Amino acid sequence: xxxxxxxxxxxxxxxxxxxxxxxxxxxxxxxxxxxxxxxxxxxxxxxxxxxxxxxxxxxxxxxxxxxxxxxxxxxxxxxxxxxxxxxxxxxxxxxxxxxxxxxxxxxxxxxxxxxxxxxxxxxxxxxxxxxxxxxxxxxxxxxxxxxxxxxxxxxxxxxxxxxxxxxxxxxxxxxxxxxxxxxxxxxxxxxxxxxxxxxxxxxxxxxxxxxxxxxxxxxxxxxxxxxxxxxxxxxxxxxxxxxxxxxxxxxxxxxxxxxxxxxxxxxxxxxxxxxxxxxxxxxxxxxxxxxxxxxxxxxxxxxxxxxxxxxxxxxxxxxxxxxxxxxxxxxxxxxxxxxxxxxxxxxxxxxxxxxxxxxxxxxxxxxxxxxxxxxxxxxxx
Numbered sequence: 001x002x003x004x005x006x007x008x009x010x011x012x013x014x015x016x017x018x019x020x021x022x023x024x025x026x027x028x029x030x031x032x033x034x035x036x037x038x039x040x041x042x043x044x045x046x047x048x049x050x051x052x053x054x055x056x057x058x059x060x061x062x063x064x065x066x067x068x069x070x071x072x073x074x075x076x077x078x079x080x081x082x083x084x085x086x087x088x089x090x091x092x093x094x095x096x097x098x099x100x101x102x103x104x105x106x107x108x109x110x111x112x113x114x115x116x117x118x119x120x121x122x123x124x125x126x127x128x129x130x131x132x133x134x135x136x137x138x139x140x141x142x143x144x145x146x147x148x149x150x151x152x153x154x155x156x157x158x159x160x161x162x163x164x165x166x167x168x169x170x171x172x173x174x175x176x177x178x179x180x181x182x183x184x185x186x187x188x189x190x191x192x193x194x195x196x197x198x199x200x201x202x203x204x205x206x207x208x209x210x211x212x213x214x215x216x217x218x219x220x221x222x223x224x225x226x227x228x229x230x231x232x233x234x235x236x237x238x239x240x241x242x243x244x245x246x247x248x249x250x251x252x253x254x255x256x257x258x259x260x261x262x263x264x265x266x267x268x269x270x271x272x273x274x275x276x277x278x279x280x281x282x283x284x285x286x287x288x289x290x291x292x293x294x295x296x297x298x299x300x301x302x303x304x305x306x307x308x309x310x311x312x313x314x315x316x317x318x319x320x321x322x323x324x325x326x327x328x329x330x331x332x333x334x335x336x337x338x339x340x341x342x343x344x345x346x347x348x349x350x351x352x353x354x355x356x357x358x359x360x361x362x363x364x365x366x367x368x369x370x371x372x373x374x375x376x377x378x379x380x381x
Contacts, residue, residue, distance in 0.1 A: 004042040004158045008231030009165045011035045012154040012194040014175075014222070015049035015084070016201075018115045019214040025109045030132045032103045033125045033152055037094045038183065038192045041157035044094070046087040046102065049153040050079035051225065052217075053113040057151065061105040061133040067092055069102075079114075084153060084225070094157065096188070102152055105133035115150035116198060120180030120357075125149060154194075156230045165192045165231045166368055167284075169223070169275075170238040171216075172199035173292060177354060181361030186369045196226040202242045203270045205260050212255055215242070219274045227282060236325060236364060237275050238289030240267055244307050245299045245350070264310045268318075276320050287367065288315040290328035295339035296349030305338055323367055330363040331356045 018024075046069055050057045057079040062069040070088045071077040079085050094100060128143035166186075168179040174197035183193040200207075200215025201222065207215050216222070219239065227235070247261040262270070271288075279286045290312040294300050316324045331352055333341045340349070344356035352360065 004160055006159060006161050006163065006231060007045070007156045008039065008159050008163045008192060009154055009194050009229045010038050010041075010157045010159075010192045012196065012229060013116050013118055013149050013152075014196045014198045014226050015051040015114050015151075015153050016116050016198040016216040017052040017213045018113055018148065018150075019117075020210040024112060026106060026112050027109045028107060028130060029110070030103060030105045030128045030130065030138065031125065031150055031152075032101055032127070032132075032138060033149060034099050034101050035155060036122055037096060037098045037100060037157065038187060039157050039159040039163050040095045041159035042091065042093055043089045043158035044092045044100075045089040045156045046152070047084055047154040047156075048077065048079055048087070048151045049084040050081055050114045050151065051084060053079070053081045053111055055111045056080055057110055057114070058106065058108060059104045059151065060107045061103070061131070062087070063103045063133050064090070064092060064100050066134060079151065084228075089158070102155070103133040104151060105131050107131070112150055115148045116175065117147055118149055118175055118195065118197075119147050120177040122180040122183055123147060123149070154229070162190045163192070163231065164190060164233040165194050165229050167194045167196055167227065167229050167232050167235040168238070168364075169226065169235055170197045170289070171201045171242055172197070172351065173241070174238055175199050176351065177357035178352075178360040178364070181358050182364050182369070185361055185365040189369055191369060192231075194229050194232070196222075196229075198222070200242060201239070202246065203240050203267060203274065204243055204262050207255060209255050219270065223274055223278060227279065227284075232282070232284060234285045234287060234368060235275075235279050236287045236289050236368075237271065238291075238325075238327060239275075240271070240311060241291045241294065241308070241350075243267055244291075244304050244311075245294060245297060248299055264307050264314070267311055268314050272320055285322040286320075288318070288321045288324045289364075290315050290324065290326050292328055292350075292352065293332050293337070293339050294350055295336065296345075300349070325364050325367050327360050327363060330359045
């Protein structure tokens with residue numbers, strides 16, 4: 001057994017504004033999220049976020065398995081609006097490959113404004129009507145599956161020194177499956193894959209109307225908060241396509257003026273100033289991720305395509321990055337490089353298919369995971 005003396009994030013999501021619907025409150029609700037452990041360790045700590053909430057949120061019961069998660073020695077916690085709260089470190093031995101279940105129960109009316117929609121083979125949740133935080137299983141007739149991750153933001157494990165975290169930062173492309181596939185490829189190495197992604201987000205702008213608030217916070221607001229990742233050594237930045245495709249003019253959409261369309265140079269300066277310089281100051285290696293094809297997307301035109309190509313060329317060649325993961329090259333068509341390869345388009349001409357997400361994960365793993373040692377079975381315990 002190796003000494004466990006280093007805190008490393010082993011799981012994480014971003015926290016953003018949930019989609020505005022008729023119902024924005026819950027009552028008498030249990031949330032449960034199963035998390036596969038990528039490292040062995042002796043203690044756990046948990047971060048809960050009400051970053052985008054406007055009211056206090058009380059989690060009356062919080063458990064990992066049947067063990068209470070405490071906050072300054074107390075069971076339950078009230079998350080203040082705009083704030084993130086870290087639990088006490090609790091003794092909870094885990095082995096690589098274990099699945100832990102984090103459960104939260106909210107008794108009273110609870111504003112459900114802080115959460116993120118995440119998909120992928122490792123990103124599954126459940127909710128149930130009633131108090132089942134301590135139950136081994138949620139009742140089938142009172143529960144449903146969900147891909148909305150509310151309040152739970154990060155899980156850290158006290159583990160051995162060689163372990164570290166790789167952060168995947170981006171928008172809906174990264175909120176979908178490729179980080180989960182990368183985590184599967186990284187399983188058995190000394191790297192965890194931490195996702196910090198919010199659908200619809202842009203580098204330079206954000207929406208303040210309720211129609212599009214779920215498209216999240218702009219990069220300058222998001223990045224300093226989301227890069228609070230214990231044991232992080234690298235960050236992959238795959239961000240910017242929404243800056244290019246969203247503006248359509250107020251005659252088409254009152255919330256999407258042409259003034260929101262940046263120049264490529266503005267996007268480049270934004271990435272450097274908002275992402276790269278702060279990440280380097282944190283001691284992180286920064287990997288650029290090229291933007292994917294958009295041919296056929298509803299706002300596609302040749303001007304947007306030229307912007308994408310110009311921005312991608314900068315992402316591939318700029319010396320400010322430690323390297324480039326060429327996601328575009330991994331998924332584009334050989335005969336029509338403006339478009340996805342056959343079988344790699346989800347159907348909307350913007351988001352990849354599951355096969356394409358696997359190809360993206362392989363491209364990232366080729367740069368970041370192949371250099372990491374894998375553990376033999378006997379080293380896990």
